[in-house]
Amino acid sequence: MDVLNIKETQAFFLKAFPKSELQILEIRPTYIKVKRPPGTEMDLRPGNSVSGPTLMGFADSVMYMMVIAHMGEQGLKSVTSNLNISFLKRVKPGALIAEAILLKMGQRQSVGDIRIYNEGIEDPVAHVVTTYMLVHAAGELGN
Numbered sequence: 807m808d809v810l811n812i813k814e815t816q817a818f819f820l821k822a823f824p825k826s827e828l829q830i831l832e833i834r835p836t837y838i839k840v841k842r843p844p845g846t847e848m849d850l851r852p853g854n855s856v857s858g859p860t861l862m863g864f865a866d867s868v869m870y871m872m873v874i875a876h877m878g879e880q881g882l883k884s885v886t887s888n889l890n891i892s893f894l895k896r897v898k899p900g901a902l903i904a905e906a907i908l909l910k911m912g913q914r915q916s917v918g919d920i921r922i923y924n925e926g927i928e929d930p931v932a933h934v935v936t937t938y939m940l941v942h943a944a945g946e947l948g949n
Contacts, residue, residue, distance in 0.1 A: 809835050815871055855899075866886055
């Protein structure tokens, strides 16, 4: 399975999200590792924990990067069709690391398994399974 390199994937991702600060650390076939720098106070819940929507947005971006890495520019035409997240423990403020494995890369559907970690801590704080659909030229989702 051919995969774009970090520089190419990052460039395509920034084409879609020019203000993103996410940094791809590693890419290989069916795998990507991404770092999210420490966020702002807007990312925190009362009690000084990173919010669920922040984690969901990070996971969604990581899967989008995975699809781009495996499909190139065609991957920019993909959309989230499902995202299921399990919060495993309190997420401390600071940098986050996501490791994603591509479970399926089809012509119309891609499925990924993502684990999110607080940087420097071994146990994951969240587990995400997400599905992306390719949008065809007519603007309709593939089956």
